[in-house]
Amino acid sequence: MEKIFGKYGLPLEVKFCKKCTMNNQRPSSTVEFKQKEGEKKRTLAFGKDGICEACRYAEQKKSITWADRHEKLEELCNRFRRNDGRYDVVVPGSGGKDSVQAANILKYKYNMNPILITWPPALYTDIGRRNFDAWLDAGFANYTYNQNKKLHRFLTKNAFLNLGHPFQPFILGQKNLAPRLSVLLDIPLVVFGENEAEYGNAIEDNEKPTRDPKYYSAELSIQDIVLGGIPAKDLIGDFGFKLSDLEAYFPVSPYDVEKTGTEVHYLGYYIKWHPQDVYYYSVENTNFMPNDYRTEGSYSKYSSLDDKIDWLHYHTTTVKFGIGRATYDSAQEIRNGDITREEGVALIKRFDGEFPQQYIKDCCDYMDITMQQYHDAIEKFRSPHLWNKVNGVWELKNPIWRDNNHA
DSSP states (O other): OOOOBOGGGOBSSOOBOSSSSOBTTOBOOOOGGGOOTTOOOOBOOBOTTSOBHHHHHHHHHTTSOHHHHHHHHHHHHHHHOOTTSOOOEEEEOSSOHHHHHHHHHHHHTSOOOEEEEEOOOSSBOHHHHHHHHHHHHTTOEEEEOOOOHHHHHHHHHHHHHHHSOTTHHHHHHHHHHHHHHHHHHTOOEEEESSOGGGGSSOGGGGGSSBOOGGGTBOOOOTTTOEETTEEHHHHHHTTOOOHHHHGGGSOBOHHHHHHHTOEEEEHHHHSOOOHHHHHHHHHHHHOOOOOSSOOTTSSOSSSSOSBTHHHHHHHHHHHHHSOOHHHHHHHHHHHTTSSOHHHHHHHHHHHTTOOOTTTHHHHHHHHTOOHHHHHHHHHTTOOTTTEEEETTEEEESSOGGGOTTOO
């Protein structure tokens, strides 16, 4: 039988969406606390017409009666609002545009009493720290969970070396901390900004306002949890960490979720989510600022600004999946009508896959590895069906500018 799947379970035949710039190598969100080396990925699905699920949902959004969704948001807030002034909604974030808008709308439009919850970046950028401070200055209180730095550094290093995924420890906390604190603080409502499904998870994930509990809640023993590619039991037994150190990275107990009545909602289900509009709103209402220069690997100045590790994350997605930051950004902007597909292809050809030169030394120092160790390690994650080495330089075998759908 002819082989049709390659590394990570990616389709060997690369197909590009006929409407946006994304392709069928894009992995969907995974349950991070179970992820092991060599895990097979579910990838972006396409219809028979060659249109990806993310574009299909973008079209569906045009027919949504948003006034009805706003009414549903009002009903949600009425159900959870506390009339005694106590906190009644948890808003997770680190000061990026999406969490900034979510908190501001809930407090000043819907008269909620949000408490901000932050799982901080491993390495804040200057603009990220500045925007976080501006978020609090706009009239919000905040709980920040400062991780065990020794453990977080260890997990970041091993997530990179074992999984090619240095951003995993941040994602674990970003998804798990808010539901956990919902339980601890007895604040049942949690509201994130946009739904990741907008970018290409299963389209049915967009049909409900809540996050699937499998991403943050599970009835698992320590035998079942894997962090940074290392079983949690080994982190304790072989590496000397304690259960109390690790628990913040774990999913919350479903029994505790049920007892508290925790519900995790997406504001993007109730309010039409458009990243550029979110950016403008955040600038106007909370003094959010973009960078003075474009982000390496893209043309954008306002997205994913706060963590230096994010720059490495997009470099690893380029190596593993052939998809860099400009591809992610342009695909979303095409769906929202901000740029054309032709413009997106040109931006990808110019910027996608740039090496993260600005922060690579800081990130390697943080992980306690040399630049050479970084280069050596990342090569084991490269997908051979996507790349050719030409005159000593890696090149994509099937870049979008050579695709038949691109005129």
